[in-house]
């Protein structure tokens with residue numbers, strides 16, 4: 001396939017269809033409404049289902065029903081809508097229903113604002129639903145990667161039987177870039193667990209039900225989720241930029257990673273050996289990969305760059321466990337930290353840290 | 356006289372219902388209808404959360420039990436991607452008319468090709484007998500201990516009448532299971548609601564006035580009598596919509 005110029009949201013929708021997504025249920029919200037709009041046209045063309053739900057609450061449960069019936073299914077939303085989906089994320093991870101949710105983050109709390117933001121990090125990675133459950137979270141930093149990661153998200157959801165979230169932001173959803181969208185339709189997905197109607201011969205009766213009859217059953221369910229999540233952690237990866245010989249490492253994902261890579265160049269021009277570590281997985285968090293990139297004698301400081309009050313920085317600190325000093329450079333309220341601001345912040349802490 | 360036989364749609368797991376509870380009876384009517392229509396291998400059950408929510412253990416078919424109130428959204432998702440399957444929800448009045456009211460109205464309005472059985476026992480059985488939107492005025496529950504008042508809780512919700520206003524519905528009937536003739540009529544209604552789905556017609560809704568002797572504080576016999584007097588007065592039986600017959604009240 002050749003390269004085409006596409007808006008992030010539309011490219012993501014097309015990439016989902018090209019990897020066999022055949023059902024979309026969702027509710028409009030800025031900055032992702034191009035996804036349902038695009039799906040409303042494309043799904044009928046490929047014999048799939050598009051339905052505009054009455055709310056995100058209903059939409060995500062339609063997703064769970066359809067995905068639970070063995071069909072590749074997704075929804076897309078932004079923070080306020082994702083907040084309404086939390087009950088379902090808990091319930092469907094408990095019963096191992098794989099589907100993909102795109103969250104194009106906008107400002108919060110509450111209605112917040114419609115511009116770029118990263119304040120849903122906790123909601124996505126910790127989960128706002130009840131109980132001990134886990135979901136997978138992938139974070140693209142450009143449109144091409146968003147297309148690749150949504151296709152990977154469907155595969156990971158299937159493999160680990162957990163819902164997967166593509167955590168983008170208003171910038172990635174709204175900007176246009178050239179992309180090459182792959183065709184990766186999976187034949188013979190294993191749906192032997194799904195509610196497809198029971199022929200009484202080929203398999204046992206399938207029941208998707210998160211209420212447990214006994215403590216033992218509940219414990220086994222939670223440990224099962226945990227085990228699958230730990231297996232997924234082996235896949236958790238990062239990308240790096242000029243990090244090999246760095247004395248200071250910026251850690252950022254999504255749009256802030258893009259800005260941070262410019263900050264790395266600015267700092268290098270000033271003679272400061274800066275590098276970038278960019279987690280592509282946010283859940284499971286790529287602890288080992290980050291440690292490999294950061295726990296080196298040359299590294300004097302680590303700076304988490306975020307468009308939130310500081311959320312991913314907690315995971316960075318947990319990963320480094322006090323072995324390197326970790327700082328937070330952030331803006332809130334849909335302000336994007338500029339490369340120069342980041343560079344100034346780094347210069348300031350380096351003067352404190354070492355000289 | 357025909358010999359009593361447990362339907363093959365029942366797993367054989369003994370039910371947990373209280374003596375005199377209507378859930379087991381209504382479920383039997385659902386199971387028999389499915390078996391008689393020969394759709395066992397195509398059917399997918401979506402039991403709502405409530406006393407009948409544990410019925411995933413009883414229906415001898417694939418089951419997807421959703422969160423409280425979300426049954427019609429989950430059922431919509433299943434049916435839209437698997438239109439050849441027969442998908443039904445079985446929900447209590449709390450599940451369907453309180454926490455799930457939005458999903459209910461929208462599924463009905465979209466004319467989803469589904470079958471929904473609502474067991475209206477005018478209370479929250481599973482959580483110990485609190486008031487529900489269908490609790491009668493004056494009825495005592497653990498959260499309306501002096502009896503339901505209009506001032507505190509408004510009026511009983513009439514789901515069959517409410518849904519009859521929507522163009523998307525195909526068939527709505529209110530029945531009950533307090534006497535043998537009424538059980539027969541209920542069976543006919545439930546079977547019809549499945550037959551319609553087989554023919555691609557929807558939305559199909561059967562409201563069954565059901566007893567909950569435990570939380571009503573009555574014997575099973577008195578509970579059946581109370582349905583025949585008080586409940587039927589508030590919730591009259593009958594066909595509200597049947598598009599085959601040109602009926603839409």
Ligand SMILES: Cc1ncc(C[n+]2csc(CCOP(=O)(O)OP(=O)(O)O)c2C)c(N)n1
Pocket residue numbers: 404405406407423446447448449450451474476478479480481482487567
């Ligand atoms: C989100 C949520 N809120 C509350 C509950 C607790 N709960 C379980 S069943 C139920 C009410 C059931 O009443 P109804 O639907 O009338 O069914 P019945 O038990 O009377 O048959 C409630 C409130 C729950 N499971 N989930």
Ligand code: SF4
Pocket residue numbers: 371372373375376377378406476480481566567568569570
């Ligand atoms: S509490 Fe009521 S609804 Fe629940 S099983 Fe007992 S009688 Fe039936």
